[in-house]
Amino acid sequence: MIGGKISRWTMTYFAAALTWLLAALGLMAAGIGHPAADVAAPDTLVLVHVICIGWLSTAMCGALFQFVPVLVATPLYSERWALPALGLLTAGLVSLLAGFMALNGRLPSAPWLLPFGAVLLVGGFGFVVVDLGLTALRRPTGSARFVIAGLASLCVTVVFGAVFAFALGGWAGRMGEAVLARGIPLHAIAGLGGWLTLTAMGVSYRLLAMFMLAPDVEDRQSRLTLAAGALAVAATVSGGAVMIGFAMRLNVVLSVAAILGLSCAALYGRDLAGIFRNRKRRQLELNMRMAILSFASLAGTAVLGIALVSMGTLLLHLGAFAFLTVFGWLSGLVLAKLYKIVAFLTWLETYGAVMGRAATPRVQDLTAEKRATKWFAIYYLSVWAGTIALLAGDPSAFRLAAAAMSVGVVGIIHEIIRIRRLEDVASSLRLPAGAVAPHLLFAKT
Structure with missing residues (x-):
């Protein structure tokens, strides 16, 4: 952890993110949003933003506040931000969700909620962007370059989202309405492909190398991977x-982006193979074994996308493609790494x-991997079952898969809480003289 101290609020971000993840899974299990509703319906917009902002973006920001200083070996620009x-972010997301619910009559009409959110x-x-960006730019090398590209993509994503929100609120004029009508794919690609995927790739390079005692990916190779992904966005x-x-x-435009995106995924797979080979x-450990399943899901996403495009059914099964991307690849990787990071x-x-x-325990002595394995297995198997249910057009089976995912996630959260409470550490090593038990939701720095 050279160059950085423990971030005081990283655990708070993780707790908030996991709460939003449970909310998203509850919505899916209850049949709210796609596939019960159209992809562009307000209920689906609620679900999508709970997942992408509440769960994934919040978890990613929490991790970056901790690890960007490690990537560049320099303190965070401002811990106070x-x-x-x-x-x-929490207040804005709540306002945005309320605005979406007002669009379909679940709440009284309030056009100002979306622009305010x-x-x-x-x-x-x-x-987030200024704090992390100013930190990463102090030494923009290696994994930090992926973070910078991800933050730039986040800026684009937020700009599109703000235009959409003002347009839906009736405050954006004709140009805003034109962007809303045709710009949703650009918003989604910048967010999922740029902000979340490129950032996850960059952080995973460092975490995988650190936790498996492997040399860092050769700079020339990672530059090529980043170039393909950044060019796609x-x-x-x-x-x-x-x-x-x-x-x-x-x-x-979308065809060119797809080719570049597949190239980025292939190069990333090559880089990962090198890390695992040279470890x-x-x-x-469990987090690495589960990360492999998320990488397999990423490969499955690429194969599924190629198959759907070749059959001309991508739009018909866009929900299945997005679901496997979000929950198999991104969420699976985040959950696997959260287990180790915590x-x-x-x-x-x-x-x-x-x-x-x-005398102190080892890091792995804080965990009970054998017990936790079943919760990750339930999660991944349920994600793959949910993808199949969406491809088959079976909403009932999808709801069952979402409920099973909830069981897996609740189990993983329980394991994380046990880690923070030191419940699996031998009593003789739990709190030696001078050690202080950690707080569940923030670091005592």
């Missing part, structure tokens, strides 16, 4: 904006100060 950012989200993400946004301005179809820790940070917070002066 992390908590206000979380407050603004957008302003709050712009403020929250603005804190840049081509989508710039080319798509031009097409929207001239009222032209987006087919060519010194031969016995894989244990690692809890160990540092509790035992770092007494290391060498008292």
Whole structure:
């Protein structure tokens, strides 16, 4: 952890993110949103933003506040901005969701809710981008470059989202309505493909190498992977904006983006293979084994996308494609890494100060991997079952899969809580003289 200290609010971000994940799974199990509703219906918009902002973006921001200083070996620009950012993001998301629910009559009409939510989200993400961006730019090398590209994509995503929110509220004029009508694919690609995927790739390079005692990916290789991914996002946004301005179809732009995106995924797979091949820790821990399943889901997403495009059914099964991307690849990787990150940070917070002066447990002694394995297995099997249910057009089977995913996630959260409470550490090693038990929701720094 050279160059950075324990982030005080990372656990708070993780707790908020996991709460939103449970809310999203509850909505899916209850039949709210796609596939029970149209992809563009207000209920689906509620579900999508709970997942992408509440769950994935909040978890990613929490992880970045901790690990960007590690990537660049320098302190975070401002630790004080992390908590206000979380407050603004939470308030903005709640306002946005209320605005979506007002669109379909679940709440009284309130056109101001969507623009107000957008302003709050712009403020929250603005804190995140400036804080992390100024930190990463101090040494923009290796994995930090992926984070910078991801933050740039986040800016684009937020701008599109704000335009959409003002347009839906009736405050954006004719140009805003044109962007709303045709710009949703650009918004989605910048968010899922740029912000979440490129950032996840960059952080995973460092975490995988650190936790498996492997050398970092060769700089030339990671640069090529980043170039393919960044070009995919840049081509989508710039080319798509031009097409929207001239009222032209987006087919060519999206095709180019798809080719570049597949190239990025293939290069990323090559980089991962090198990390696993050159690792010194031969016995894989649970988080690594589960991360492999998320990488397999990413490969499955690529195969599924190619198959759907070749059969001309991508639009028909877009929900299944997005579901496997979000829950198989991104959410699976985040959950797997959260399990390890929480244990690692809890160990540092509790035992770092007494290391060498008292007997302490190992990081893996804070976990019970055999017990936790079943919860991850339930989660991944349910994700794959849900994808099949969506492809088969069976909403009832999908709801059952979402309910099973909830069971797996609740089990994983329970394991994480046990880690923070040191419940699986032998009593003789739990709190040696000088060690202080960690708080569940924030670090005592």
